Amino acid sequence: MPRKYVILLAVTLGVIVLDQWTKYLVVRELTTQMDGKESLGARLGAMYSDPPPQGFNGLHYQPKRHIEVSENFFRLRYAENPGAAWGLFRNLPPSTRGPLFHVVSLGAVLLITYYFRKLSGTDPEEKWALWGLPLVLGGALGNYIDRLARAFVIDFLEAHWFDKAAWPSFNIADAAICVGVGMLLVDAFVRKEKPAEAPSKAKA
Template identity: 85%
Template sequence: MPRKYVILLVVALGVIVLDQWTKYLVVRELTSQMQGQETLGGRLGAMFGDPPPQGYDGLHYRPRRSIEVSENFFRLRYAENPGAAWGLFRSMSPDKRGPLFHVVSLGAVVLIVFYFRKLSGSDPAEKWALWGLPLVLGGAMGNYIDRLARGFVIDFLEAHWFDKAAWPSFNIADAAICVGVGLLLVDAFVRKEKPAPAPTKAA
């Protein structure tokens, strides 16, 4: 298998596994959804099965606690996002939002694979895209798994400034997408299309 496809599989699958594993830990430790489930299968069923109806706070899983990592700057707190990144399209009706996200997610996968196939994998100038595209792919698939399983994405990373200003909650998949897009922006500035050599004039 060519080296570039090894990178694609390892990075994308690594992001997906890390993303789903951290979400599992968040649901287990910060919500009551898995209480009473003694086996791994039972806990996974509670996480990936049909979610309970929304409560008064708008959440399907009832939060139990949050974890203050840095009292005035960062915490781990369970949140649900039925919309896109940063809560976009949150207010759209579910019957329209679901098909839209399916089309966008699958379209993103097709485009990423299409552009990745065009990389030679041996040109040092491609290194930004070589790592950026798999990060975006893994992040997109991580959140898409959430949407397929329960119709909303689990977020839990919350950066804030003394509770006076806060960045929208996000997760590992979102972070991978942001880093990947950043690498692709660097690639757009660093890697330029080489102009075709001018034809030589006959003597």
């Protein structure tokens, strides 16, 4: 198998596994959804089956605590996002939102795969795209698994400034997408098409 496809599989699967594992830990430790479920199978069933109806707080899984990593700057707190990144389109009706996200997610996978296949895998200047595209792909698939399982994405990373300003909650998949997109922006500058050399003038 060519080296570039080894990188694609390793990074993509690594992001998916890390993303789903951290979400599992968050649901287990920060919500009541897995309370009383002793076996791993029962806990996974509680996480990947149809969620219970929304409670009074608008959440399907009910929070029981949060973790202050840095009191004035960062915490781990369970959140649900039925929309896209930063909550975009969350107010669309489910009958419209669901098909839209399926089309967008599958389209992103096809587009990323198409551009990745065009990489040679041997050009040092391709390194930003070689690693950036799998990060974006892994992040997109990680969140897509959430949408397939329960129609909303689990977020839990919350950055804030003394609770006066806050960045929208996000997860490992979102972070991988942001890092990957950043690497692709670097790639766009590094691999600018070199102008064709002008033919040398014939000596008189």
